[in-house]
Amino acid sequence: MARAARDPEERIRERNMRLIIKAGIEIFARKGFDGTRIAEIAEASGLPKANVYYYFSSKEEIYTAIVAHLIASWDDALKYISPEREPAEALRLYIKAKLDYTRKNIAESRLFASEIIQGARFLKKKDREHMRQVTDAHVVVVEGWIAAGKMLPVDPRHLFIMLWASTQFYADFEPVAADGLRKSRLKAEDYEKAATTITETILKGVLPNQGRG
Amino acid sequence: MARAARDPEERIRERNMRLIIKAGIEIFARKGFDGTRIAEIAEASGLPKANVYYYFSSKEEIYTAIVAHLIASWDDALKYISPEREPAEALRLYIKAKLDYTRKNIAESRLFASEIIQGARFLKKKDREHMRQVTDAHVVVVEGWIAAGKMLPVDPRHLFIMLWASTQFYADFEPVAADGLRKSRLKAEDYEKAATTITETILKGVLPNQGRG
DNA sequence: ACAAAAGCTGACCAAAGTGTCAACTTTCGA
DNA sequence: TCGAAAGTTGACACTTTGGTCAGCTTTTGT
Secondary structure, eight states: OOOOOOOGGGSHHHHHHHHHHHHHHHHHHHHHHHHOOHHHHHHHHTSOHHHHHHHOSSHHHHHHHHHHHHHHTHHHHTOOOOTTSOHHHHHHHHHHHHHHHHHHTHHHHHHHHHHHHTTOTTOOHHHHHHHHHHHHHHHHHHHHHHHTTSSOOOOHHHHHHHHHHHHHHHHHTHHHHHHHTTOSSOOHHHHHHHHHHHHHHHHHHHOSSOOOO | OOOOOOOGGGSHHHHHHHHHHHHHHHHHHHHHHHHOOHHHHHHHHTSOHHHHHHHOSSHHHHHHHHHHHHHHTHHHHTOOOOTTSOHHHHHHHHHHHHHHHHHHTHHHHHHHHHHHHTTOTTOOHHHHHHHHHHHHHHHHHHHHHHHTTSSOOOOHHHHHHHHHHHHHHHHHTHHHHHHHTTOSSOOHHHHHHHHHHHHHHHHHHHOSSOOOO
């Protein structure tokens, strides 16, 4: 029984690979590369183990596919640091976007964190260079703002680390963040309060005219 | 040949347990609980595997011993937030102490990060409650400063998350931090520059009279 | 000096892990 | 409709892993 099947998203291959990747993200995020067993991914994706091996020839292949896909998906979220904008606006949007992305992609965030903590063994040179270049571009913009007197002379690279670290923390270390906020779990409102606290503190910290309270 | 052996630090048991713990910290930090193999710990500590089992009856026992020891070792490093101090001084010292501790105990930091990302499965209720109480005490101090007009009305809990996240990042995610700073590895001077950037930015962000540049 | 306590370890096991394969079923283009 | 291509899978082979154990050596108190 031939069926309509030209939409690439619904071809069997696409669907199953998506199932495997999705399950893989969750489990790699929690267990790390070495701690993850293929049988667990198979179970979580509802496929027999041998079927997983039909699509991916090894554990490493699943993992690197996920990591590569992850890096690519970040560029969208983080294009708010551009010279045309005013620093206040740009930073506000950046922090908001980063926290939003992080909250909606917790497993991906943790998988990346896990990969880094484990020594970035599978993060390809290409990916690292890409990340470095994106950072460099942002640094140039901030340096421009500083030269134009729109920002205090803060080290842009350390500033970006502060932003990255502060936003990432809520997802990667949720149990600690929740304990610190005396909540059992973090909700959207906690992320919003985080956004305003980070934004206000950083803006007062880097803008020449420290604004309202 | 009986030998003098009353110094507890040098009894065989103490020495070997220390070797095992030390090796365990490094390897658990890199591989996580599930990813770590006892044989690897044995090799790294220079002991046969069976000898490791002579001192610890299971992998979990090694791991929980390390985690518990870790939590305890933090209290020293972080006692700078006290009401007698001025906020500027207290925060400056806190950031410095945290970065120092983190730099000198990278593996421990990563082990803790790894444990949290993996769901805090072995972090005992007691330990979490202890951490919460330390945070609460700090929060009270900050609230006091705010009430006294010595600090702007910032949410203390989110502020502490910013501080914790920013300082922790340099050790836990060193490869990313180094890439961001365009260094191949982080050195003491990078940690110092981090301390000044974080301190200056945060202080301008939370003090009523924003001080010098 | 000597026996008891402490420490040591090669060899071993059962369970769990990764990856393979041959035979089967389903899908699909013409 | 039908043969080739794609997809499926139970069973299997091989390796690694956590953990045990019996018998050995070293340390230690007296």
